[in-house]
Amino acid sequence: MRIDYPRRNRTGVRHWLPSWRQLLALAGATVVAVVGGFLLAVALTTIPEPNEVATAQTTIVYWSDGTTELGRLGDANRISVPLDQVSVTAQHAVLAAEDRDFYDHGGFSPAGIVRAAWNNLTGGSTQGGSTITQQYAKNAFLTQDRTFSRKARELLLSVKLETSSSKDDILSDYLNTIYLGRGAYGIETAAQAYFGTSAASLDLAQSAALAAIIRSPGGYSPENNLAKLQGRWAYVLDGMVSKGWISQAQRDATVFPRFTKRQSADRFSGTDGYLLAAVRDQLLGQGFTEDDIDGGGLRIVTTFDRKAQRAAVAAIKAQGPTTGTDRLRIGLAAVTPGTGAVVAMYGGPDYLTDPLNNATQAIAQAGSTFKPFALAAATETGVPLSSTWNGASPRTIAGYTLRNYGNTSYGTVSLLRATEDSINTAYVDLTNQVGVGKVMAAATRAGIPADTAGMADNLTFVLGTASPHTIDLASAYATFAAHGRAVATTVLREVREANGGLLVQADPRPVQAFSADVADTVTYALSKVVTDGTGFAAAQLDRPAAGKTGTTDGNKSAWFVGYTPQLAGAVMMVKDDKAGNPQTLSGTGGLSSVTGGSFPARIWTAFMSAALQGSDVEEFTTPPDLVRPSPSATAPSPSVSTSPTSTPSVSVTPTPTPSVSSTPPSPTATPTSTPASTPPPSPSGSPTAPRPSASGSAP
Numbered sequence: 001m002r003i004d005y006p007r008r009n010r011t012g013v014r015h016w017l018p019s020w021r022q023l024l025a026l027a028g029a030t031v032v033a034v035v036g037g038f039l040l041a042v043a044l045t046t047i048p049e050p051n052e053v054a055t056a057q058t059t060i061v062y063w064s065d066g067t068t069e070l071g072r073l074g075d076a077n078r079i080s081v082p083l084d085q086v087s088v089t090a091q092h093a094v095l096a097a098e099d100r101d102f103y104d105h106g107g108f109s110p111a112g113i114v115r116a117a118w119n120n121l122t123g124g125s126t127q128g129g130s131t132i133t134q135q136y137a138k139n140a141f142l143t144q145d146r147t148f149s150r151k152a153r154e155l156l157l158s159v160k161l162e163t164s165s166s167k168d169d170i171l172s173d174y175l176n177t178i179y180l181g182r183g184a185y186g187i188e189t190a191a192q193a194y195f196g197t198s199a200a201s202l203d204l205a206q207s208a209a210l211a212a213i214i215r216s217p218g219g220y221s222p223e224n225n226l227a228k229l230q231g232r233w234a235y236v237l238d239g240m241v242s243k244g245w246i247s248q249a250q251r252d253a254t255v256f257p258r259f260t261k262r263q264s265a266d267r268f269s270g271t272d273g274y275l276l277a278a279v280r281d282q283l284l285g286q287g288f289t290e291d292d293i294d295g296g297g298l299r300i301v302t303t304f305d306r307k308a309q310r311a312a313v314a315a316i317k318a319q320g321p322t323t324g325t326d327r328l329r330i331g332l333a334a335v336t337p338g339t340g341a342v343v344a345m346y347g348g349p350d351y352l353t354d355p356l357n358n359a360t361q362a363i364a365q366a367g368s369t370f371k372p373f374a375l376a377a378a379t380e381t382g383v384p385l386s387s388t389w390n391g392a393s394p395r396t397i398a399g400y401t402l403r404n405y406g407n408t409s410y411g412t413v414s415l416l417r418a419t420e421d422s423i424n425t426a427y428v429d430l431t432n433q434v435g436v437g438k439v440m441a442a443a444t445r446a447g448i449p450a451d452t453a454g455m456a457d458n459l460t461f462v463l464g465t466a467s468p469h470t471i472d473l474a475s476a477y478a479t480f481a482a483h484g485r486a487v488a489t490t491v492l493r494e495v496r497e498a499n500g501g502l503l504v505q506a507d508p509r510p511v512q513a514f515s516a517d518v519a520d521t522v523t524y525a526l527s528k529v530v531t532d533g534t535g536f537a538a539a540q541l542d543r544p545a546a547g548k549t550g551t552t553d554g555n556k557s558a559w560f561v562g563y564t565p566q567l568a569g570a571v572m573m574v575k576d577d578k579a580g581n582p583q584t585l586s587g588t589g590g591l592s593s594v595t596g597g598s599f600p601a602r603i604w605t606a607f608m609s610a611a612l613q614g615s616d617v618e619e620f621t622t623p624p625d626l627v628r629p630s631p632s633a634t635a636p637s638p639s640v641s642t643s644p645t646s647t648p649s650v651s652v653t654p655t656p657t658p659s660v661s662s663t664p665p666s667p668t669a670t671p672t673s674t675p676a677s678t679p680p681p682s683p684s685g686s687p688t689a690p691r692p693s694a695s696g697s698a699p
Helices: 020-044 088-098 110-122 132-141 148-164 167-177 187-195 204-214 226-242 248-253 272-285 290-295 306-319 367-380 415-420 424-434 436-446 459-463 470-481 516-532 536-541 599-611
Strands: 059-062 069-073 299-302 328-335 342-346 388-390 395-397 400-402 412-414 492-496 502-505 546-551 557-563 568-576 639-641
Touching: 059 272, 059 290, 069 272, 088 132, 088 167, 088 187, 088 204, 088 226, 132 148, 132 167, 148 167, 167 187, 187 204, 204 226, 226 248, 272 290, 272 299, 272 342, 272 492, 306 328, 306 342, 306 599, 328 470, 328 599, 342 599, 367 415, 367 424, 367 436, 367 459, 367 470, 367 516, 367 546, 367 557, 388 415, 388 424, 395 424, 400 424, 412 415, 415 424, 415 516, 424 436, 424 459, 436 459, 436 470, 470 516, 470 546, 470 557, 470 568, 516 536, 516 546, 536 557, 536 599, 546 599, 557 599, 568 599
Parallel strands: 059 299, 388 639
Antiparallel strands: 059 069, 299 492, 328 342, 328 568, 388 412, 395 400, 492 502, 546 557, 557 568
């Protein structure tokens, strides 16, 4: 068919003007072409995977009860929930604020676009031109650029979404991706951030307030623009009335809600920051990636007991020194025997100001806390607690000149008495007889890592020249408490995906490091340290306890490590200078000499008392064949070694090992059995050993 154009039967201007039929046909063809092109573009449009910003979920860390939140990990503060976990009132409020015709349009609203343009021209304000579908498409798949190409892409994606997803799914995705201020992404996190509740529990007033904030979280924040927020809140309620979602009476009775105080965004602040960092470190060690942790929405139940952790912080605050504390580090770790579960950990006062964890990263020479490993090795070889040893001071043994604390000479003592009073000369003699290799092996079997700094094969090893972490000693002593069963420590009880799928379940696998009789013999001896020896302060626990004190040469570290049948704990004190070099503890808390029986033992006792409050009082198991010797220094029992070694002193110095820094002191001497609640005086005037010497550890 021939098109009559130019028009043959017309002259002049009318010859060139198309007829109304031609104009109508042209318009129709244009519409068909545009619509056809648009539909083709929609058909060719593929919906990409949502970007990480839109899908990243907060990893939530819980205390051991599995319900109380400890903290959160990750950059995005988002918890995604299904639509049925968002109150219907909240859903309607959001629709009233952002897209009242959401369930009636196909992805975009021509009327809304025209209305938005008119409002922009006239200065009015209510709804924007973008539908909820368009907003979700922009948030999940596109950038925030204000360009024509981005807007066209948004429109195509919106229509495609409407044809491939249900309205409820789109609304659900939208509610989980929107930003509502206070660092909260998604309505669930926002409900918690603003009202301390869940999305399912939002009431009418709260729902309208959150819906009002969506438009501009900064512009409608309750902290900065309360009046403006109240105005938009009223607009949302009026919209809900107009749509029939609430009655006018409900609207009139609704009162503007009260908001909770905004919480600090520093998730790692304070003492709990060390716990969160420890959780993160173990997750990375078990193969989780940074993306898994920061945006995977993991649900982690830790081994940390909230009561025990609060007890640790309170004990250090109440029993720790208050003067002379510059550059002082105190570490505390507590482990459940037989499971390796770390129930409490004090890494420092504030992770943000000093991220070095005093319980898991800082190190200090162990002092006499290593003597129980020699006791275990000796017991395995058949040496009884009733065996007698030369506790004279000074003594030279295998080339090492040794002294006891204050150069006190004890004479002939039983092995039990040597343990109670932490007699250096007797214990080095014991190590010489048993063999350093066996003592070191006992330490590693108990739980001291083989690569611990200062694990040197020499006789002074028994005096604590090695520098373990606080948690290492807590774990090793837990082995004795568990009747010789050693198990690796863990801070994770279980890890689940956001949808509840189980990823990690704690599975303790104890190894019988020592026979039960050997471990229980060590426990018996260490219980006497508490009742009759250098750990006297721990006797105030008023339940069966075993433990050991430790201090190093120059008073540069102090320890108390102990346990009950249910819980093992270690407390470490050390100082360093700005360069990280260890410094003397002398003067800390007004004491001339800080021993393990002073502040560390008091902190341990206060912690254990509170952590175990309400728990059954359990007794230790005593091996049936254990000979219970008298702690008398002249116990009439077979002598394994009673005389000093006559080998002359040679130029051998214990290998120096790092404390918090890389240059720690050597261990110091052992004290008398002065009750630890009142630390012994500084041994002024005691003879100075010629070098080389190994003056052992003190309580």
